[in-house]
Amino acid sequence: MNIFFNSRIYANQSLLNVLFGQKQKTTTSQSAGCSGTRDTLTISASGKKKMAKSISGRTHNTSIDSSIDLKSYIVSAKKTNKEIIDNAGTQINAKTGEYMSTGKAFREALTEKYSKLAAEAKTHSNPENYIHSKYFDKSSDYYETNLTDTERRIAYNYEMQMCRTGKINGVNYQDSLFRGIEVDGNSVDTDKIQFERSLVNAQISNIIKQAGVDESAITLDCTFTVDPYSYEITVECVDEETKMRMQNALNVGDNGKNLYKHIYYCSTQDGCESTQITKESKMKYEAYHQVYSYTGYELDKLEEKNGTYYTESGDNILDLVNHAVEDTGKVPKEYKQQMKNWIHDLVSTMSVKGWNNVSDMTLSILYGKSGLKDMNQLITYQYEAGSMNRQWYSCLLYTSDAADEL
16 A cells, blocks of 8 residues: 655655655555555664674674574564454454554564573573673673663663563664664654555455455446434445445445544545544544433434534533433543543534534545545545555565675
């Protein structure tokens, strides 16, 4: 999947740099006729210099580093994610399987490294003294000579954690294991979106096929529109019979709700600037669903007056919300008043503005041969159908010399 930018964003290259950093390489989609970015993991010149630098003395840590095959961890993670997509099933849910991220893969690699180092430390009579001298006592026979000050502090903390608890906390890409590797946080985020988009595409395709719809007959992009209150999916741009088959198949269980969440998530990433979502329409959506979740009443069906809404029996909906929040075990006691105040503000603002005077946060997305394609926003997350390189991990896209050095 590539990330495509609408043409008017190209006029400002500095905006792209702000959104995605300076380290990304630009690729061109031949089929789409527009440019995109593909996240890459690179070996910097300074990193290569560090890797090649020869320093006399004990170099046990970096010897362990060289024994660990980072690429194998990424390959394994990719395989895990591919298996999730291959077994996507027939229910829409971007969270069906646990995404194996770059961070998780590299944490496993760090765990391997520090398990080896901690095991060695435990062969000494005082493991913690040994670890301290190894990193900070230059007179010690065990002192590691070829670590930077930053790498030394990181290694000390990790090895102590592993020795004491049998695990490490988090992933620090400044560890010597990752010398020369540059990981862009934006790349990590888009990798996850790419995975979830591929998963939802597979789920929708399975649903449509199961309904007896020949996807090859869909020559134009369909539009899936999801109602913000009922989460009902409607389909446009196909013949009536196909439309009904697709709608009946898609509107099962939580499919509509989960598709809505996926569209919303992909529409609210930094730089997307979706015209489908406004501050007021989001407020209207929140007011409806908060009231419904606590009381079972649909706000748009109630009488609107005096800065609130009333049921047919004359009950103020805010009173019912208060009782429901007090009775629920889902909200901690110390946050109950805060929750009530928030819902009061939503409801009161909607009543003053008038329900029909605020646009609904109805969300739409295109669907065609390439799967889902976002609409009405600057950045669209689109899987390139003709691509033979379905990468979930850009960090496998090493340059040839970098791959050799790793």
